[in-house]
Amino acid sequence: MLEKAISQGSSNSSPSLEEKLRRVTGAHERLALLVGMEAPDALVHREKQSLDRAVDAFYEDADIQEIASSIGERTAASYLNYVAGTEIQRPSMKRKGHGHGALSVSGAR
Secondary structure (H helix, E strand, C coil): CHHHHHHHCCCCCCCCHHHHHHHHHHHHHHHHHHHHCCCCHHHHHHHHHHHHHHHHHHCCHHHHHHHHHHHHHHHHHHHHHHHHCCCCCCEEEEECCCCCCCEEEEEEC
16 A cells, blocks of 8 residues: 555656656656566566556546547548648758768758
């Protein structure tokens, strides 16, 4: 119980999406470390459960709705721009040097 309270922080507000992502990343890194060290199965199993909980918390309903809404808005805007024939301003990418892979961004076309 104490471990759960510590991992969730002392705040009663729900964690931000960034904090949830940090928890998923941390649990994944700990699991990879344990597997690499050939840790006992009980420890690996416990960390897998921790990772599962972190992933489940990351994909709560509200987050999924926010992501889907954002994708829907961008798709609709792109389609409307396409139908209306709106020219979209994009920066042009030009290579610097001679084949070294360096790119520079110039003004919009």
